[in-house]
Amino acid sequence: MTEFVDGWILGHTLGEGAYGEVKLVVNKVTGEAVAMKMIDLEKHPDARQSVRKETTIHRMLSNSHIIQYFGQRSEPNMEYIFLEYASGGELFDRIEPDIGMPIWEAQKYFKQLISAVEYLHSRGVAHRDLKPENLLLDESDNLKVSDFGMATVYRLQGKERCLEKRCGTLPYVAPEVLNRPYYAEPADVWSCGIILVALLAGELPWDQSVVECREYMAWREGKYMSLTPWKKLDNLSIAILRKILAHVPSTRYTIEDIKQHRWFTKNCNRAGNSEMDDTVDGSNKKRVHTEDEENLTTLCMSQPELPGKENINSVRINFEERPGFSFSQPAHMEDLLLCTQLQATQYTQTSQNTFQKLVRRMTRFFVETDCEATVKRLLQYLENEKYTYRINDFGILLRLFYQVTITGTDRRKMPLVFKANMIEMDGKILVDFRLSKGCGLEFKRRFMKIKVGLDNIVLKGPITWPIAVNTKSMP
Structure with missing residues (x-):
């Protein structure tokens, strides 16, 4: 373990991306933790513009279902972005492969996803890479949209532009994105629909939405009912998906349409019963302006200027201003290793x-x-x-x-x-x-x-808690 700056310890890798890693950073006194995205500009000099754009967009956002941005630190060959640490792990880890999850749970996460995307679009922001790997969970099991590396501003002061960049992850990408230009909102909605299929069925419906893909053409032509994943789903789920995954963007459901559909409004519970209720679990916070609108003009049509250099101390001030802000539970065992070393007392x-x-x-x-x-x-x-x-x-x-x-x-x-x-x-x-x-x-x-x-060596039966990491030889 190394001390990143005074009072903060650099921990283990939480994730990896195209331009770098996301690491855990922990306050060695209080145990407070943040996720630190590290971008190596020496290895990826083309990433500098992307970092500028990502941080500028992320500073615009304040919503209960979007990972919070805390600050940025710039060095000659390295950029650091400090983000909220989602201790509940990744959404995809809750999905049983080829099975999915109970409909009540899928509905909960889908409502929270729609809530987040609705907020993004209200700010004129398109995510453009929505997928389960970019959806995290906090300690209360609430969904958090993360990774704004492909995000862009498509609407400013009432003026909307079409997008040209072909980006995203192929199974989640709308058909019009592969042809370009395209409108931002229907493309994000499409990705939400593919995520809903993954939640309900535990698999993706096709490799990509092109005419060469047999599974996609069967969906377009209405010849899908005997195929997986559709044969796993109930009629109401298929009904909403038919509207969300419409090939033509102009006929595709909008977010407002989704929120009024019976699948979305019914209140599913763990027992499998349902009551009519259109309340979103963990609903949007009110729109919060964290940037003046005029400061976003450059971002909308071109790349923004690099924000002023910030340091980790300003991030720590943000911590102190947030009552009750503490991430004591790591999502991965190697993070627990770090926290165990830092904290002398036992867990509560x-x-x-x-x-x-x-x-x-x-x-x-x-x-x-x-x-x-x-x-x-x-x-x-x-x-x-x-x-x-x-x-x-x-x-x-x-x-x-x-x-x-x-x-x-x-x-x-x-x-x-x-x-x-x-x-x-x-x-x-x-x-x-x-x-x-x-x-x-x-x-x-x-x-x-x-x-x-490895079943013959997997430990069977209950585990007695707490179990402590062996730290006798740790520095």
Whole structure:
């Protein structure tokens, strides 16, 4: 662990992207945590403009379902963006591959997504890369839209422009985006529809929305009912999806249309009953202006000027101004490793309960074997399944004994990279998997297969909490 600036410790990687990493930064006294997006300009000199645009847009936004922006720090060859830390993990990790999730849960997250996108559009902002991997959850299970690297302003002072840039993730991209130009709002709505399919069915309907794709053409021509994922869905779900995933943007449902549809207004509960109710769980905050409108003119039609240099101390002031702001629960076990080192006291009962909930949700399991035997079994499985892998040994410094980087391809022949971390906790070995690159659903599908393949060493039965990370050898 290294001290980033006075009082703040740089922790482990939370995620990886095209231009850099997202790391945890923790206040070593209070335990407060933020996510720090690091962009290496030396490796990616073309990223400077993207950072300018992303931070300018993010400063405009203040909504309960959008990751909050705290500040920026600029150095000659590095940009740092400080963001709210969503301790509940990624939405895709809640989706059971090929099954989905209960309809009441899908409706909850979809309502919160629509709430966030409606707010973005009210500010004239298009996200342009909506997908489960960019939807995070806070400690209260509320959805947070993240990653505004592809976002843009499409409307300013009542004037709207068509967009030209072909961007996004192919299975979630609207058909008109592949042809260009296109209107921003229908394209974001389309992505929301694909996310809803993933939530309800645990799979994506097609690789991309083009005439060459058989599954997409079957949907367009109404010849889909015998095909997956549609045969898994009830009639009301299909009814709203037919309106959201309309090929022609001008006939596609608007957000207002979605909010009035019966699927959206009925109040589904855990028991499977429903009552008519159009209340959005975790509704929008009122629109908040964090920038003067005239300051956005340059951003709308071209790249903005770089904001003044900020430092982490200004971010800390933001922390102190936010009552009750504290992220004590990490979403990944390697983050717990950091927090355990920093905090001398034991977790409170609330923290233990939250951590126990997180463990049930994430892609991880305990094993009965020691670390070396666990790695051996994992590597045997990977070799049998023709995976490419690389082993890193961090045991001396972090007690994170091994990290295995696993590389493969998904169903669309696209790269899929994820990591398995072996961590000692009170004499037990935790195997913790984390996605690095690729489709979250496919990652979850692979994880489940690996877990089944290692079933004879997976620890069965309940775990006694709290379990502490072994930190005896930590610096």
